[in-house]
Amino acid sequence: MGIRILGTGLIKFGERWNEGVEGMAAQAVAEALAEAHLKIADIDLLLVGNMLLGRLEGRSQVGRLVGEALGFGGEAVAVEAACASGGVAVRQAMMAIKAGEAGRVLVVGVEKMTDVDMATITRTLMAAGGEDEQMTGATFAALYALMQQAYQEKYQVREADIDEMAVLAHKHGAENILAQFRRRVTVEEVKQSPLVAEPIRQLHCAPISDGAAAIILASSDLGLEARNRKGIQIIGSGQGGETLSLAKRKTITEIGATQRAMKRALIQAEVDVKEIDVIEVHDCFSVAGLIALEDLGFCGKGEAVQMIKSEDDWWINPSGGLKACGHPVGATGVKQVVEITRQLQGRCGLRQVRGAKIGLTHNVGGTGATVVVHILVKRT
Amino acid sequence: MGIRILGTGLIKFGERWNEGVEGMAAQAVAEALAEAHLKIADIDLLLVGNMLLGRLEGRSQVGRLVGEALGFGGEAVAVEAACASGGVAVRQAMMAIKAGEAGRVLVVGVEKMTDVDMATITRTLMAAGGEDEQMTGATFAALYALMQQAYQEKYQVREADIDEMAVLAHKHGAENILAQFRRRVTVEEVKQSPLVAEPIRQLHCAPISDGAAAIILASSDLGLEARNRKGIQIIGSGQGGETLSLAKRKTITEIGATQRAMKRALIQAEVDVKEIDVIEVHDCFSVAGLIALEDLGFCGKGEAVQMIKSEDDWWINPSGGLKACGHPVGATGVKQVVEITRQLQGRCGLRQVRGAKIGLTHNVGGTGATVVVHILVKRT
Numbered sequence: 001m002g003i004r005i006l007g008t009g010l011i012k013f014g015e016r017w018n019e020g021v022e023g024m025a026a027q028a029v030a031e032a033l034a035e036a037h038l039k040i041a042d043i044d045l046l047l048v049g050n051m052l053l054g055r056l057e058g059r060s061q062v063g064r065l066v067g068e069a070l071g072f073g074g075e076a077v078a079v080e081a082a083c084a085s086g087g088v089a090v091r092q093a094m095m096a097i098k099a100g101e102a103g104r105v106l107v108v109g110v111e112k113m114t115d116v117d118m119a120t121i122t123r124t125l126m127a128a129g130g131e132d133e134q135m136t137g138a139t140f141a142a143l144y145a146l147m148q149q150a151y152q153e154k155y156q157v158r159e160a161d162i163d164e165m166a167v168l169a170h171k172h173g174a175e176n177i178l179a180q181f182r183r184r185v186t187v188e189e190v191k192q193s194p195l196v197a198e199p200i201r202q203l204h205c206a207p208i209s210d211g212a213a214a215i216i217l218a219s220s221d222l223g224l225e226a227r228n229r230k231g232i233q234i235i236g237s238g239q240g241g242e243t244l245s246l247a248k249r250k251t252i253t254e255i256g257a258t259q260r261a262m263k264r265a266l267i268q269a270e271v272d273v274k275e276i277d278v279i280e281v282h283d284c285f286s287v288a289g290l291i292a293l294e295d296l297g298f299c300g301k302g303e304a305v306q307m308i309k310s311e312d313d314w315w316i317n318p319s320g321g322l323k324a325c326g327h328p329v330g331a332t333g334v335k336q337v338v339e340i341t342r343q344l345q346g347r348c349g350l351r352q353v354r355g356a357k358i359g360l361t362h363n364v365g366g367t368g369a370t371v372v373v374h375i376l377v378k379r380t
Numbered sequence: 381m382g383i384r385i386l387g388t389g390l391i392k393f394g395e396r397w398n399e400g401v402e403g404m405a406a407q408a409v410a411e412a413l414a415e416a417h418l419k420i421a422d423i424d425l426l427l428v429g430n431m432l433l434g435r436l437e438g439r440s441q442v443g444r445l446v447g448e449a450l451g452f453g454g455e456a457v458a459v460e461a462a463c464a465s466g467g468v469a470v471r472q473a474m475m476a477i478k479a480g481e482a483g484r485v486l487v488v489g490v491e492k493m494t495d496v497d498m499a500t501i502t503r504t505l506m507a508a509g510g511e512d513e514q515m516t517g518a519t520f521a522a523l524y525a526l527m528q529q530a531y532q533e534k535y536q537v538r539e540a541d542i543d544e545m546a547v548l549a550h551k552h553g554a555e556n557i558l559a560q561f562r563r564r565v566t567v568e569e570v571k572q573s574p575l576v577a578e579p580i581r582q583l584h585c586a587p588i589s590d591g592a593a594a595i596i597l598a599s600s601d602l603g604l605e606a607r608n609r610k611g612i613q614i615i616g617s618g619q620g621g622e623t624l625s626l627a628k629r630k631t632i633t634e635i636g637a638t639q640r641a642m643k644r645a646l647i648q649a650e651v652d653v654k655e656i657d658v659i660e661v662h663d664c665f666s667v668a669g670l671i672a673l674e675d676l677g678f679c680g681k682g683e684a685v686q687m688i689k690s691e692d693d694w695w696i697n698p699s700g701g702l703k704a705c706g707h708p709v710g711a712t713g714v715k716q717v718v719e720i721t722r723q724l725q726g727r728c729g730l731r732q733v734r735g736a737k738i739g740l741t742h743n744v745g746g747t748g749a750t751v752v753v754h755i756l757v758k759r760t
Contacts, residue, residue: 081440241447
């Protein structure tokens, strides 16, 4: 059974100082409902992906909290899996529909990150790391720096090669009106940006962002009823797990959870990796995006840089990825599905991947402890 | 499709000063796996219900965190819905199985509450209330006190009548070796206990507890394969929503979310409320337990006290309920399913409800914003 996407909503990611979670969620949801020609009363179940409300604003029952902001009185569920919260929410929504427990499901990914000082947000994000990693005082930039060092050494990749992934992100983000950063950068600019955790520089890092994204899912039958003529469906879904901390893994130059999630999604979708036309991968740091391309099977290990340099790269993170489009952590996994849906619908203007029929999203929690992959198709 | 319960695990609730979330979860899971004749590697998906780890211990990706403590490397999802976190986890697990996304699902409810001072835990629990309620400085005892005042007035119920629910809980808890409090109390003792928030007294309140509970669910087919001869199944599930804050509701003498969750669970289970033999209701405060009996349809509004006084009451909260068995918030919804399963299996010794064939669990978040009901049956 395919899961039909009836509507999508997305607000521009960035520093939205005057807005909170409730208002941002409401804007994204209003757009998704309008696209689907639905009212909030038509929704059976609300899934919310959010990481930080509990920690930063002292709130729980976040499903109901967001529901109330939307005027939704029904069943609401919040899931938390760090930066993969949005992807997990999409996957749980899909399960509810497949289970016959809900007809139309609204998925909201939302995060407010800019209301606190950098030290607090950095420490709070580290909640998603291993306890050993937290105790060392490591940041996520430091952890990904370890991965980048190992990756560069193992595959003889130069730092300038890693920079290419940031250049790609900014090139694409420049064409996305909803992106946080809308300017191109050069390899030279990346190289000149300040070191955050050697060898990771500022322009390798996804930013701190506020934002919200929403999608409305339904079973295939309900989708037709709702007059969604474009016919975008989620046909494959997979989730994988890995240890929280890097030290416990056999290797840190690949992420097993990505490989396992991808394998499962491909089997469910009955598609081959070669058939995929457009993807959004989790480039929280540039090296993470490169490793993801390899773990997802788009190229061999150590070959990602060569791939993005040697061909038209618009099919990779056309939104600008986490790097340029922004990374409000709980929203990212849902935003990826919004972007791929709109790509398959042919609505993406200058960043449109022409003729895209099959797309993929790849959402990661922590340094890869949780990974969710979804495969979408355009049914015509 | 029924969801088969392959195994149950439960540790004694109480002040477990030397133990953390990981160790408690591991103990409950070891018992559940042993009962199911399974190894952790046989599990496809882990659902975790937990409220406080993020706030009190600064941890996120709690699904993977608990998974790692169990030696489980696969897909893990954490849900949070305050004191209904456990019930929501059970319901999401059921959906995953019905969706065909997982064969065997392990559900863990776990909470560590005693490592912090009372002011901190009280404030942290209030994260589940409305923002307006949080700002007044109200505690959950204060909110339920408003409900009790309105309830007593509307139905001309005396305070001594409310006390009967606490007496019932302690009578049952006295026979449960896993209960936090194992002594009977009298109406006089309840009346003499200190006021917490008028008219709620200490002996009306569920305690602060540490604890963990686990169940293993599977589709009916897998259950047979796993040699669970007792054949306990979840045949009905429902979840309802209500506003976070009391001030926004039409009435505070009933909880609409309970009524809606129950209606849905009954329809799915195809059973009548009169057929239910044994129940675990969410008596976080004594008045909450009484209101729940009415909203679930076991008696008319205002009649709960009369019902529990006039008949054999062992079918109501045989575990001792939240009041006497203890209330580690994220664990409670899972523990309720453990108790009802064991009741239907005839394993409950002095507190056994004889001949029980159909049972029910009722799990509440906050003052009723989230309610989950499950109906279990013994298939022979």
